[in-house]
Amino acid sequence: MSPWLFWPLITIAMVVVILGLILAAGFTVFGERRILGLLQNRYGPNQAGPFGLLQAIADAVKLLTKEYFLPGFVDQKLYKLAPVLVVVTVLLSFVVVPIGKGISFAADFNVGLLFILGLSSLHVYGIFLGGWSSSTKYTVLGSIRTIAQLISYELAMGVALLGVVLLSGSFSLEDIVLKQDIAYIFLQPFGFIVFFIAGIAETNRLPFDLPEAENELAAGFNTEYGGMPFAMFFLGEYLGIIFISCLTTTLYLGGWHGPWAESYPLVGVFWFALKTLALLFFFIWMRASVPRVRWDQLMSFGWKYLLPLGLVNIIATALISALWM
């Protein structure tokens, strides 16, 4: 394709995908509210549109039309930068996820997994800076917890991912999916557990939603945000959940693999969406079920259980693949 056609097409595709993802995040919020309601003997939002489906749109319009308010005591540059960082890093991570056979922007990027890990660390910076620059006690406490959380899970997550890399022999997500004739959740059950728990911590979801912790810290790191910047944090969080679900699907649940997915890529997209939705449901179900842990509990759990488990897993994987493959 000539570059004159390539770049406009790619730009259009990106805009479409970004809009799609934002809509998906909006509907995840809606789905979460309905499902939480279901699990907690309530109804959830069911007034706007059929089944309340338009609630996501209504929320978006409300947040977008709110007054933009800049508190006087904040560190302005970082305060404005933080929400952008949170959203952009997650949106960028989606670039390397293959959602069907050959359907992705850059799934064959040869360090895709490292790219994702790097962006996920940057994502945490967004949350941390957001709280730090607002400089009130709740936000600063939230930020400190973010960092405490980061150093608890990140190593374990990287170590767990190494198991997948060992088995597939590649950092590119496309190769990893292609190699998964058997989904890696069966070959790497402990790696999966470690990765998924670290992933929950990464998305700041219950039971690890320490930086936000509504009932202790007002709204944690985003207490001082309102209107559009708040909406971006919100978007970042839900995009993060979608992304971790996509990544778990890709790495451990066989990505788009499924009946007829080889010959019809669109069927692969369907399988991928199905697995991702199941994981999303699990995230929401978990929010309804488990209580929040303390940050020191998370830290000791991360270092005393997750990391050793990840290490044992990777050593065992290395030994077994060296002996049998």
Next chain:
Amino acid sequence: MKNLKNWVGEITGAFSATLKHAFAERDTVCYPAEKPDLPERWRGRIILTVTPEGEERCVACYLCSSVCPSSAITIQGAEREDDERRYAEKFEIDFTRCIFCGLCEEACPTRAIQTTNDFEMGASSRAELVYDKSRLLENHTGKYPDFDYFKRAGVPIRGKDVGEGANEKPPVDVYTLLP
């Protein structure tokens, strides 16, 4: 190992418990379409009631406004020309301040001020939420159909002497008790 078993048990227990609730009966109601069942003693919109004869019960004793924790009640008392009975010339409750604690109702000796189970008081301006006497006064006796303070109180008023009230015996004539 035992710890691990406990953890897994607790977590799976939590998950199955919430899943069970998905099929349970809803605890909430779809409000505007379906009205909730409010208990009789619900503390909602405050009203001023009248005696069975249709006289205003309030005697402007200021007890309710003194007890009100959020100073929502403003009263100005006056006395009627004909029978010297006190009444509230002005009676205002500012519902933007009221916290519906019900203390005013408990304090009122004449059972004039009462809470009802109406809570739909939405208004589009604050001024609308300051209810004056014309909006507070209702032409019924509220929760106490036969209560009339003046019939029960021992004080004599015009038209009722000592001993003529309800549940009251005529006063003892001390001179008849002489030995």
